[in-house]
Amino acid sequence: MIRFRALETRAVRRPPLPLILVAIAMLALGETASPFLSGLRPAVERHARARVAANAGVHGLTGSAEYDDEIRNRAVFTAEAGLSFFHTHAGGLAPLVLLAGTIVASVVPGVATRGLLYVLLTAAALFPLGYLAYALAALEMGRESGVALAERYVLTPLGSAAILALVTLAWALGRAGRARDHAPRVGQAT
Amino acid sequence: MIEPPVAESASGGYGGSRRGPPSNQSPPSNQSWRLPPIPVLLVGVVLIACAEVGGASMAQFKLELTRWARGIMLARPQTHGLVGVRDVDEQILDEALVKFDAGLRLFHLHAEGLGTIIIVTSMVAVSVVEHAALRRVIVALITAGGALYPLGYLMWSALIPFQGIARGKAVAEWLVWIPFGSAAIVAMWLLVGALAVQCARSARGRSG
Numbered sequence: 323m324i325r326f327r328a329l330e331t332r333a334v335r336r337p338p339l340p341l342i343l344v345a346i347a348m349l350a351l352g353e354t355a356s357p358f359l360s361g362l363r364p365a366v367e368r369h370a371r372a373r374v375a376a377n378a379g380v381h382g383l384t385g386s387a388e389y390d391d392e393i394r395n396r397a398v399f400t401a402e403a404g405l406s407f408f409h410t411h412a413g414g415l416a417p418l419v420l421l422a423g424t425i426v427a428s429v430v431p432g433v434a435t436r437g438l439l440y441v442l443l444t445a446a447a448l449f450p451l452g453y454l455a456y457a458l459a460a461l462e463m464g465r466e467s468g469v470a471l472a473e474r475y476v477l478t479p480l481g482s483a484a485i486l487a488l489v490t491l492a493w494a495l496g497r498a499g500r501a502r503d504h505a506p507r508v509g510q511a512t
Numbered sequence: 513m514i515e516p517p518v519a520e521s522a523s524g525g526y527g528g529s530r531r532g533p534p535s536n537q538s539p540p541s542n543q544s545w546r547l548p549p550i551p552v553l554l555v556g557v558v559l560i561a562c563a564e565v566g567g568a569s570m571a572q573f574k575l576e577l578t579r580w581a582r583g584i585m586l587a588r589p590q591t592h593g594l595v596g597v598r599d600v601d602e603q604i605l606d607e608a609l610v611k612f613d614a615g616l617r618l619f620h621l622h623a624e625g626l627g628t629i630i631i632v633t634s635m636v637a638v639s640v641v642e643h644a645a646l647r648r649v650i651v652a653l654i655t656a657g658g659a660l661y662p663l664g665y666l667m668w669s670a671l672i673p674f675q676g677i678a679r680g681k682a683v684a685e686w687l688v689w690i691p692f693g694s695a696a697i698v699a700m701w702l703l704v705g706a707l708a709v710q711c712a713r714s715a716r717g718r719s720g
Contacts, residue, residue, distance in 0.1 A: 333544040334544055334545050335543045335544050335545075336543055336544060336545045336639060336640075339640065339707065339710060339711050339714060340711055342636060342640065342707060343704070343707040343708060343711050346633070346636060346700070346703055346704055346707055347704050347707075349629065349633070349700060350697070350700035350701050350703070350704050353629075353693075353696060353697050353700055354697055354700075354701075356693060356697075357693065360685075360689065361685055361689070361690070413625050413629065414625070416632070417628050417629070417632045420632060420636070424545065427543065
């Protein structure tokens with residue numbers, strides 16, 4: 323017979339206000355990006371093409387219409403993709419961070435462990451900004467260099483923080499579960 | 513055997529009252545979450561359910577939907593610029609059917625996401641925002657905006673066979689996406705502002 327025991331906690335506690343603020347701010351930014359993907363998309367495309375023209379050297383424009391059009395189209399596509407990824411990730415990560423923060427606040431013992439998890443989760447909530455950096459850097463620095471910069475300095479560190487937060491939370495939950503298994507239960511029939 | 517949770521471990525939102533606290537009551541000083549009003553939860557859950565039904569219907573009735581849309585478009589050649597030349601007309605019909613399918617897909621994605629966002633955002637608002645009127649405004653805007661925005665994609669898809677891609681999009685944009693999308697965005701930024709003010713107050717309270 324498999325026995326399940328619900329983790330017992332007095333209340334479902336919420337995480338600290340700064341973590342909630344960062345998560346909701348990212349959600350708001352992600353939603354605000356939505357008009358730039360639909361109604362304002364022509365304006366975004368015009369701006370992107372203008373930035374490619376202003377940074378012709380880094381994009382390798384040669385003056386040949388056919389070749390340059392291909393370069394421009396790929397750079398504009400990369401910028402639009404970055405904006406789209408920003409919108410989707412901001413909408414998805416914020417609820418995830420709030421849920422994980424709630425679990426930390428309600429179940430994880432130890433002030434230091436909770437503090438570390440809150441810091442990691444706050445960094446995780448900022449991960450979608452990496453895609454904004456990706457979109458902007460691709461236009462200002464060239465497609466390849468811009469994407470590499472965004473990946474190295476923003477997406478990888480913040481994404482690693484997110485993964486580390488979840489792995490650490492899983493470890494803390496495992497410890498909390500084992501500690502409750504070994505603690506005597508009040509009123510348990512012998 | 514699954515042991516039922518202890519009564520104390522029930523979610524600490526309503527404090528034992530099934531009806532929940534009145535909406536003009538200030539949030540509790542403890543650090544627990546409060547659930548939003550039941551109608552708000554219902555709207556969020558119904559929206560997610562509609563998203564799932566929409567997704568299933570897209571797969572199950574893909575052929576029927578495509579045939580229906582194609583039939584309507586062929587009955588309105590002037591609306592879609594059909595000229596009677598097969599090579600030209602098939603390209604026009606294919607593009608319109610791709611957009612038709614995209615609208616249904618985007619409805620599915622946005623309804624799932626916004627259902628979750630309605631529940632999460634309103635839960636944050638009722639738990640953390642101190643000003644009762646502001647709390648009500650945020651919850652009302654995010655619920656209405658979030659629930660109705662995805663219907664714009666359904667409207668666009670439904671209008672494409674009758675009105676064409678561009679005209680259908682313009683109607684959906686001005687009737688649904690702009691008003692309800694704006695409502696949701698305004699609600700989010702009001703919540704961010706309220707949270708920022710509260711963070712600043714807590715920081716001053718701790719340092720002062």
